[in-house]
Amino acid sequence: MKTRMTTFVIGILGIGAAFAQVPATAPVSETAPAAAEMMIYDKALADGWQNWSWAKTILSAELGGSARKPIKVEAAPWSALYLHHDPFSTQGWTRLAFLIQGSAAGGEVRAFALIDGKVASEGYPVKLGNAGWTQVEIPLVTLGVENKMIDGIWLQNTSGAELPKFYVTEIKLK
Numbered sequence: 001m002k003t004r005m006t007t008f009v010i011g012i013l014g015i016g017a018a019f020a021q022v023p024a025t026a027p028v029s030e031t032a033p034a035a036a037e038m039m040i041y042d043k044a045l046a047d048g049w050q051n052w053s054w055a056k057t058i059l060s061a062e063l064g065g066s067a068r069k070p071i072k073v074e075a076a077p078w079s080a081l082y083l084h085h086d087p088f089s090t091q092g093w094t095r096l097a098f099l100i101q102g103s104a105a106g107g108e109v110r111a112f113a114l115i116d117g118k119v120a121s122e123g124y125p126v127k128l129g130n131a132g133w134t135q136v137e138i139p140l141v142t143l144g145v146e147n148k149m150i151d152g153i154w155l156q157n158t159s160g161a162e163l164p165k166f167y168v169t170e171i172k173l174k
Helices: 002-020
Strands: 038-041 056-058 071-074 080-089 095-102 108-115 124-127 134-139 149-156 166-173
Touching (some): 095 108
Antiparallel strands (some): 056 071, 095 134
16 A cells, blocks of 8 residues: 555656646737837838828839938828738737828828728828928827727828828838
């Protein structure tokens, strides 16, 4: 009986030791923070992004000797720069950021984010100016897409008049 008991205890301890030596792995979490930034466009569209615009656009446009290669947008009434991506979660990011520059003072576009190809909110107005690049940062909650699955971003001319051409670059989620 003593031999059986000793064998049983050693067996239990051996199993416990085997489990104790298995390295612990961190559980995969859907709430794990995203990368610090998700680049959408810098000098070209990032992987996975496509130009589905119905405004006239030129990617990687030359701009007066600048090192930047922005998207040039000629926005007829109601047309938009539309950057599409397969659906992905915005979890871990809080803002849409970009640089924008107009070719003439005045005018406005409205920034939208899309869920299932539909705008998620009333959008956010962005004034166009021609005095250099303007940094724009829009909270995702304002665009109605905080911690949501999105599939695109629009910068739309929401007026009935043609806008002077404008340029957009360094588009990212932060």
